[in-house]
Amino acid sequence: MDKQQIARKVLERLKKRYQLKTALTWKNAWELLVATVLAAQCTDERVNKVTPVFFEKWPDPSKLANAEIEEVEKVIRSTGFFRNKARNLVNTAKILIEKYNGQVPKTMEELVSLPGVARKTANIVLGNAFGIQEGIAVDTHVKRLAFRIGLTKNTTPNKVEQDLMKIFPKKEWSNVNHLLVYLGREVCKARKPNCEKCPLNDICEKNI
DNA sequence: CTCCCGATAT
DNA sequence: ATATCAGGAG
Structure with a gap:
């Protein structure tokens, strides 16, 4: 299974579980x-x-x-x-x-x-x-999950972003951030990842 | 690389 | 006690 196929499954499965907007409160x-x-x-x-x-x-x-x-x-x-x-x-x-x-x-x-x-x-x-897909926001969650899943071998935010931009279709770039952040907070946590409960368990390289 | 820095989970 | 949390600048 190549990275594009993994990316498709990641989006498909996480979209069933999480929202496609930030958890921050804002109105402009x-x-x-x-x-x-x-x-x-x-x-x-x-x-x-x-x-x-x-x-x-x-x-x-x-x-x-x-x-x-x-x-x-x-x-x-x-x-x-x-x-x-x-x-x-x-x-x-x-x-x-x-x-x-x-x-x-x-x-x-x-x-x-x-x-x-x-x-x-x-x-x-x-x-x-603004609804402008300029790049993918790589924070601590996105960086950690992209590496663990096996979507990148890099660990610096800019290189991880470049790798993810090649793998995910542009229209999903904002969603990639939201979905990985929610999974990172709830399941694939920095300290004690709950792999048993993870919807990506079977496609993850588990580079923990 | 270090520093900034309070709150919370483990 | 220590690691970590939707990072960025010097």
Whole structure:
């Protein structure tokens, strides 16, 4: 069975079990950008506890651009890396006001130029807020599962993304991220993967 | 490569 | 106590 066939089965089986959207709470590109930045090394569950307060205080870039950095730090503290995240979000808000008319840009190049935004975050925003399949968001779950299943021999996010882009059809790129993340959280966990309960058990190389 | 960093599971 | 959590920058 080649990688394309495995990829087809992965999509087919996981689509029966999981949703095709993020577990983050957001209602526009700005909110998704903020939520995704906050999600670095933090569970989406935790992010969803912080973002309602955040969006109430700073519902758009113009509000956040004028915020006190200490207040932002206070609100997002529980998500970890709070100093970096607060500084990056406020600076991003200022850039959006100055260069992008207060709007979240819709290209990879522009998004990754923002502080605290690299390909993973940009892919999430492009795919989910704008419906643009520019690449595949490779986070800790996607990286781990792609390697374990046997879809890649690489371990760096960029190389894993390149491998996955060759294997999965473009229209599924956003779904690849969502489905692998959900399986990674529930079954193929970093510490104790539950292979017995895994819907991919028979097609997985189990490179654990 | 290291650093950023609080919350949670094991 | 330690590993890990929807990463990114220096």
